[in-house]
Amino acid sequence: MSKVRILLADDHAVVRAGLRKALEELANLEIVGEAGDGPALFEALAQMQPDCLLIDVTMPDFEPVVAIRQIRARYPDMKILVVSAYDDDVYVHGLLGAGVDGYHLKDQPLSDLRLAVQRVLAGERWVSSPLVDKLVGHIDATLLSSLTARQCEILSLLQQGLDNQTIARRLGLSVKTVENHLTRLYRQLGVQSRLEAVNYIMQHPEVLATSRQATSMAPVSSEAPVQQRVTMLLVDDNARYRHQLRRMIGKVCPQAMIYEAQNIREAVHLTQRAAPQLVLVDVILGEEDGIRCTRRIKALSPPSRIILISAYPDRQFHRLGLEAGAVAFLDKKDLDTATLRQIIDDMIA
Numbered sequence: 333m334s335k336v337r338i339l340l341a342d343d344h345a346v347v348r349a350g351l352r353k354a355l356e357e358l359a360n361l362e363i364v365g366e367a368g369d370g371p372a373l374f375e376a377l378a379q380m381q382p383d384c385l386l387i388d389v390t391m392p393d394f395e396p397v398v399a400i401r402q403i404r405a406r407y408p409d410m411k412i413l414v415v416s417a418y419d420d421d422v423y424v425h426g427l428l429g430a431g432v433d434g435y436h437l438k439d440q441p442l443s444d445l446r447l448a449v450q451r452v453l454a455g456e457r458w459v460s461s462p463l464v465d466k467l468v469g470h471i472d473a474t475l476l477s478s479l480t481a482r483q484c485e486i487l488s489l490l491q492q493g494l495d496n497q498t499i500a501r502r503l504g505l506s507v508k509t510v511e512n513h514l515t516r517l518y519r520q521l522g523v524q525s526r527l528e529a530v531n532y533i534m535q536h537p538e539v540l541a542t543s544r545q546a547t548s549m550a551p552v553s554s555e556a557p558v559q560q561r562v563t564m565l566l567v568d569d570n571a572r573y574r575h576q577l578r579r580m581i582g583k584v585c586p587q588a589m590i591y592e593a594q595n596i597r598e599a600v601h602l603t604q605r606a607a608p609q610l611v612l613v614d615v616i617l618g619e620e621d622g623i624r625c626t627r628r629i630k631a632l633s634p635p636s637r638i639i640l641i642s643a644y645p646d647r648q649f650h651r652l653g654l655e656a657g658a659v660a661f662l663d664k665k666d667l668d669t670a671t672l673r674q675i676i677d678d679m680i681a
């Protein structure tokens with residue numbers, strides 16, 4: 333079995349020596365050369381044709397993003413792992429967008445460096461763990477600008493576990509059109525399958541929540557819609573009713589960032605991530621208890637204003653809900669755009 337050919341690029345010889353020593357423990361790797369500046373790197377690449385480049389892009393005579401694009405265009409099959417001391421999220425995101433396969437911070441353990449090299453050579457993306465949280469917001473902002481309203485609808489239905497035929501019927505599309513949408517969505521999300529797409533949405537719900545603003549209907553009320561950004565969580569096991577609520581909220585507050593949950597587990601997860609300002613919780617969540625859900629949310633996010641809703645108003649539910657931390661209890665049939673406007677206005681006053 334032939335060895336993987338590695339080229340090291342860093343303007344400090346002592347760093348290159350450290351990288352070489354760290355990689356010696358990995359079998360089937362061969363360090364074929366080193367470079368300390370831009371011109372030397374391009375010459376080494378042309379001569380040695382390595383399988384993988386480990387590079388600190390802050391070398392002399394080397395314009396990081398422009399040069400990486402050139403290298404990626406010339407050597408499309410070569411793996412590129414940046415090893416750098418810089419942790420600026422915009423800088424990192426720019427390099428990832430230019431075509432690098434991974435970004436590793438120099439202050440991380442050598443064991444992590446070896447793992448990074450192995451992951452990149454296996455065809456995976458690598459980002460050092462301290463950078464992940466910083467990058468999420470930037471990545472989500474990029475997705476926000478690229479996802480269409482139709483794609484958001486399909487992602488929402490995908491998250492509900494619907495198959496392609498059901499999604500097609502629900503949206504009035506052909507199955508082939510849905511498949512084409514999904515192919516593009518997988519590419520945009522950087523995933524390979526339905527399961528990975530759903531997992532991505534669960535881990536980064538803010539992408540879908542933010543993007544769904546585009547699907548909101550224009551306000552029908554003569555009053556100006558609320559323009560302040562409001563973070564809301566809708567907890568109801570009925571997907572159709574959540575969609576109805578979302579449409580009403582869109583009329584009242586187009587700027588709302590809306591998250592959805594169908595059970596307590598999802599509600600807790602989203603509360604931890606988003607700390608919603610306003611939460612609407614159905615008293616009956618399938619076989620679960622909305623009052624218990626209210627307690628969990630209130631414990632995690634005390635500032636959140638929670639309103640219990642139900643199609644079956646009951647004094648006992650009302651009393652228990654208020655004791656659990658809800659600020660109000662509403663009959664679902666009374667929850668219209670006017671009521672939602674009053675709720676949101678009261679919250680941001």
